[in-house]
Amino acid sequence: MAGEVRTLAMFTFQPIGYVRSPYKETREIPKGLGAKHEAEGVLELLPEFEPGLTDIEVFSHLIVIWVFDRAQGFELLGTPPSDDRPHGVFATRSPRRPNPIGLTVVELLRRDGPRLRVRGLDMLDGTPILDIKPYLSSVPLETLRRGWLAEAEARKGR
Amino acid sequence: MAGEVRTLAMFTFQPIGYVRSPYKETREIPKGLGAKHEAEGVLELLPEFEPGLTDIEVFSHLIVIWVFDRAQGFELLGTPPSDDRPHGVFATRSPRRPNPIGLTVVELLRRDGPRLRVRGLDMLDGTPILDIKPYLSSVPLETLRRGWLAEAEARKGR
Numbered sequence: 001m002a003g004e005v006r007t008l009a010m011f012t013f014q015p016i017g018y019v020r021s022p023y024k025e026t027r028e029i030p031k032g033l034g035a036k037h038e039a040e041g042v043l044e045l046l047p048e049f050e051p052g053l054t055d056i057e058v059f060s061h062l063i064v065i066w067v068f069d070r071a072q073g074f075e076l077l078g079t080p081p082s083d084d085r086p087h088g089v090f091a092t093r094s095p096r097r098p099n100p101i102g103l104t105v106v107e108l109l110r111r112d113g114p115r116l117r118v119r120g121l122d123m124l125d126g127t128p129i130l131d132i133k134p135y136l137s138s139v140p141l142e143t144l145r146r147g148w149l150a151e152a153e154a155r156k157g158r
Numbered sequence: 159m160a161g162e163v164r165t166l167a168m169f170t171f172q173p174i175g176y177v178r179s180p181y182k183e184t185r186e187i188p189k190g191l192g193a194k195h196e197a198e199g200v201l202e203l204l205p206e207f208e209p210g211l212t213d214i215e216v217f218s219h220l221i222v223i224w225v226f227d228r229a230q231g232f233e234l235l236g237t238p239p240s241d242d243r244p245h246g247v248f249a250t251r252s253p254r255r256p257n258p259i260g261l262t263v264v265e266l267l268r269r270d271g272p273r274l275r276v277r278g279l280d281m282l283d284g285t286p287i288l289d290i291k292p293y294l295s296s297v298p299l300e301t302l303r304r305g306w307l308a309e310a311e312a313r314k315g316r
Contacts, residue, residue, distance in 0.1 A: 009286055011225050012170045013257040049256060052234040054246030060303035062248075065223065065259055067169050076210040088212030090290040098207060099171040099288045101223055103261075105297060128167055130257045132248040135297060136304055139263060145218035146294055 015128035016052075017045035017114070019066065021121045026070070029122055032081035040109070043116040043129060050114040053132075057111045061135035062118065067128045068100035083152040091148065102127075105135055173286035174210075175203035175272070177224065179279045184228070187280055190239035198267070201274040201287060208272040211290075215269045219293035220276065225286045226258035241310040249306065260285075263293055 020042040023029050030036060043064060045053065056062070074096045079086045089097055106118035116132075178200040181187050188194060201222060203211065214220070232254045237244045247255050264276035274290075 009173050010170050011172075011227075011286070011288070012168050013259070014169075015167050016256050049234065049248075052247040052256070054235060054244070054249065055306050056246055056249040058303065058306055058309075059249065060301065061297050063261065065257075065261070069169075076207065077212060086212070088214055089210040090207075091212065091214040091217065091292055093291060093294070097289060098174050098210070099223075101171070101289045103221065103223070103291060128169070130169070131255060131259045133251060133261060134249055134304070134307070135302065136251070136307060137302075139219050139293060141298075143218065144293065144295075145216065146292070148213050148216055149292070149294060151216075 013130050015046075015067070015130065016049045016132070017043060017129045019121065019123045019125065019127040019129060020044055021123050021125040021127065023121070023124050026124065029124070037120045037122045039121040040117065040119045041121045043106075043118055043132065045114040045116075045129070047114055053111060053114065053116070056116070056132070056134070057108065059108060059134040062106055062108050062116070063133045063135050064104045064106055064129060065131040065133070066102045066104070066123055067130060068095040068097070068102050069128055070124065071095040071097075071100045074098050074100070082149060085148070087148055101130070171288050173204075173225070173288065174207045174290070175201060175287045177279065177281045177283065177285040177287060178202055179281050179283040179285065181279070181282050184282065187282070195278045195280045197279040198275065198277045199279045201264075201276055201290065203272040203287070205272055211269060211272065211274070214274070214290070214292070215266065217266060217292040220264055220266050220274070221291045221293050222262045222264055222287060223289040223291070224260045224262070224281055225288060226253040226255070226260050227286055228282065229253040229255075229258045232256050232258070240307060243306070245306055259288070
C-alpha cells in the first residue's frame, strides 16, 4: 500500500440516531475503578433506519458504536481516572483518541419502533450513534488479562 | 435537537493503521454458524501512533474497530450466512451497514514497535483500522441471549 494512499484515506460517517441519556455533562458519568454503569436511556434511531432493527429484540445485549462528539483533540499518552500512571491511548478508554469513537455494551430492555430502551449507558445525552451490533459472544473470564487496570485495582485493594 | 442539525452531522475519520491478514478475498473468510476465526496476522499502526500503544501488551484481548472498505452500499434487511431468514442489519454483523464499521475481538500475541501480532482476524488484508481498545470485561455467558442466532444453531443441530 503506497504511503500516498494511506495519507489520503478518509472515511465519513453520518449518525444513524442519537442517545437519550440522563447525563447532560461529562462529570456526571461514573468513571474510574469500580464505576458502575446502570443508567437507563434510549437509543433513538432516525425513522428511516427502523427496518434495520428487525429482530433485534431477541438479543439481550447490544454493542453501540458512537462518537465522542464533545471531545477535543487527542493525546497518545494519558493518565486515566482509574490509575495514577500514564498509559497509551489504545490501552485505555479515553475519549481523547485519534478517532474519537466510543463503544458501549448495553442491555436491551425493550424496543418501541425506532427507539431502544437500554440499561448501561455511559454516554452524554445527544451522543451520535454510528452503529449497533448484536453482542454474540464473550471472552471467557478465565482467559482475560486486564493488564494495568487489574494492577491498579489490586493497588487500591478492590 | 433540530432535524437540520441531524441531517448535516458528519464525522470524518482517518485510519490509524492497516490489518495484515492472510485473507486476500472475502470468500476466504470463514462465515456462518460455527465459523472459527483463528487466523493470525498483524495490526500495523502508522509510526506516528506508536506511543499510543504504550502498555498495551499487558492485555490479553483487544477490540479492533475498522472499516469494511470494500463493502458496497447497505441493506436494512438481509439474510446472513448463518440463517435462511432475513434480519435487520443492526441484528447482524453484515458488512452492508449504513456506516460500514466492523468490530473484531482479537487475542494479542505480542507487540513489535507499532506492530501488534494477533490471533482471531476476520478482516481482509489491507483493512483500515480506526481504533484499538482494551477488552476489559465480558457479559457473563449465563446472562447472554443470542436471539435468532441461537435459534438458527438449534435448527441446524449445532
